[in-house]
Amino acid sequence: MSDLKSAVHEAPLQFVDPRRFKANSQVSVDDPHLRRSFRSAMDFLQAKRGAHFGEAATFEPLRRLGEAIRKYSLSRLPDLLEQLEARLVERGVQVHWARDAAEANAIFLAIAQAHQAKAMIKGKSMVSEEIELNHRMAEDGVACLESDMGEYIVQLAGERPSHIIMPAIHKTKQQIGQLFAEHIADTGYTEDVDALIAIGRKVLRAEFRDTPIGVSGVNFMVAETGSLVLVENEGNGRMCTTVPGVHIAITGIEKVVERFEHVLPLYSLLTRSATGQAITTYLNVITGPRRAGELDGPKEVHLVLLDNGRSQAYRDATLRATLQCIRCGACMNHCPVYARIGGLAYGTTYPGPIGSIISPHLMGLDPTQDLPTASSLCGACTEVCPVGIPITDLLTTLRHAAKHEALPGHAPLVGQGSAADWREAWAWKAWAWLNTHPTLYRIAMRLGRHVRGVTPAWQGGWTAHRTPMRLAARGLRDRLAAVDKG
Numbered sequence: 140m141s142d143l144k145s146a147v148h149e150a151p152l153q154f155v156d157p158r159r160f161k162a163n164s165q166v167s168v169d170d171p172h173l174r175r176s177f178r179s180a181m182d183f184l185q186a187k188r189g190a191h192f193g194e195a196a197t198f199e200p201l202r203r204l205g206e207a208i209r210k211y212s213l214s215r216l217p218d219l220l221e222q223l224e225a226r227l228v229e230r231g232v233q234v235h236w237a238r239d240a241a242e243a244n245a246i247f248l249a250i251a252q253a254h255q256a257k258a259m260i261k262g263k264s265m266v267s268e269e270i271e272l273n274h275r276m277a278e279d280g281v282a283c284l285e286s287d288m289g290e291y292i293v294q295l296a297g298e299r300p301s302h303i304i305m306p307a308i309h310k311t312k313q314q315i316g317q318l319f320a321e322h323i324a325d326t327g328y329t330e331d332v333d334a335l336i337a338i339g340r341k342v343l344r345a346e347f348r349d350t351p352i353g354v355s356g357v358n359f360m361v362a363e364t365g366s367l368v369l370v371e372n373e374g375n376g377r378m379c380t381t382v383p384g385v386h387i388a389i390t391g392i393e394k395v396v397e398r399f400e401h402v403l404p405l406y407s408l409l410t411r412s413a414t415g416q417a418i419t420t421y422l423n424v425i426t427g428p429r430r431a432g433e434l435d436g437p438k439e440v441h442l443v444l445l446d447n448g449r450s451q452a453y454r455d456a457t458l459r460a461t462l463q464c465i466r467c468g469a470c471m472n473h474c475p476v477y478a479r480i481g482g483l484a485y486g487t488t489y490p491g492p493i494g495s496i497i498s499p500h501l502m503g504l505d506p507t508q509d510l511p512t513a514s515s516l517c518g519a520c521t522e523v524c525p526v527g528i529p530i531t532d533l534l535t536t537l538r539h540a541a542k543h544e545a546l547p548g549h550a551p552l553v554g555q556g557s558a559a560d561w562r563e564a565w566a567w568k569a570w571a572w573l574n575t576h577p578t579l580y581r582i583a584m585r586l587g588r589h590v591r592g593v594t595p596a597w598q599g600g601w602t603a604h605r606t607p608m609r610l611a612a613r614g615l616r617d618r619l620a621a622v623d624k625g
């Protein structure tokens with residue numbers, strides 16, 4: 140095994156617990172370097188997108204088309220998945236279905252063991268992050284080496300990606316120079332960006348040649364042709380899917396569309412929304428392993444289709460919109476909360492607004508109940524989402540689901556009601572009752588004003604960041620009455 144793969148084996152992944160989201164956020168907010176780097180990165184990405192979509196007249200028709208394609212695809216999801224599987228099998232692709240992360244990892248391990256492989260080289264795949272592939276494979280002695288430059292950097296640091304498009308956006312060039320000097324043999328410290336890229340490229344190129352299994356994500360799957368479409372800029376995705384003898388692709392079940400013509404508008408929305416590019420450098424379309432007479436390409440192609448909570452979102456008419464997502468990251472780039480705390484504080488694979496609406500399905504509402512509350516509901520995410528996901532509506536739906544049991548006739552979400560607090564529930568009930576009894580309401584307000592001087596200064600979580608709530612000396616009704624008299 141190469142030195143690099145040994146280093147990857149040894150780099151322990153630092154897990155961040157989403158249950159500690161509030162505390163993690165405080166740490167991020169208190170870090171001026173992190174805030175500065177995220178702010179400038181988000182400004183940059185916003186400007187890049189704005190250059191394409193500054194005018195609503197340019198954006199809206201394409202967005203409506205993208206939304207319609209995603210909704211149509213989801214409305215036919217079971218049929219399209221069956222059609223996709225049949226086409227892929229015809230083309231020689233081995234299709235595997237995984238209910239959860241454990242099943243997906245078992246499939247990867249079985250393929251590695253069948254080939255006696257001790258290493259895999261990976262293109263960028265957020266779904267592989269979702270199942271913690273690198274970490275789980277390392278437990279069984281299989282090294283997974285990231286080949287996307289950003290992913291490679293966070294892997295060397297033992298971290299998770301902090302952005303779904305730009306995984307190492309939180310790292311400075313000085314930190315990257317330090318990491319390379321520590322982990323890559325015969326490499327001195329440099330903070331020259333071109334030199335750093337050249338170092339990474341040289342190391343990874345040799346690994347593509349020597350590693351038996353390549354792993355990739357998938358951006359879109361086409362049911363009618365049995366094609367896997369992969370969007371990327373670095374060329375590492377193409378290397379991972381063509382150089383090693385075995386290619387394993389992994390993606391969520393929602394990524395399927397019916398026809399190839401459906402891919403093009405989504406591709407256009409994806410690249411412009413994500414990085415402000417009209418097209419990416421590479422668009423890979425994979426339709427099976429190497430055929431007789433062909434000189435290159437993998438001899439074996441596998442596709443792992445992961446559910447991992449997606450069917451929970453699918454069965455709810457409102458929450459199904461979550462699955463329209465094409466993972467462009469625009470909602471993150473425009474979110475005032477994400478821009479201040481960055482991605483690592485969330486402790487989930489997908490941070491920012493998309494993370495707040497998808498993570499409760501992937502992990503359950505219990506550990507993720509605070510995420511949907513990390514929004515001022517300003518609507519910036521909804522405004523820029525290229526496939527029309529009503530993100531703010533989904534955030535409020537999940538907030539409600541975290542605090543209340545499911546309504547009769549509705550299937551509960553995993554962890555539904557885990558944030559319920561009987562004191563809060565009773566306080567709201569009492570408040571509702573008082574507001575529907577005007578005489579008692581007026582008496583209560585009058586009494587309250589008499590004792591407003593002794594309002595407690597500490598009012599639980601409310602006063603952690605706000606001044607205490609206190610009744611006004613004169614109520615609105617009295618003020619309006621005074622105006623009328625005047």
Ligand code: SF4
Pocket residue numbers: 412463464465466467468469470471492493520523524525526528530
């Ligand atoms: S929710 Fe919309 S804006 Fe956010 S990543 Fe998904 S498609 Fe992009």
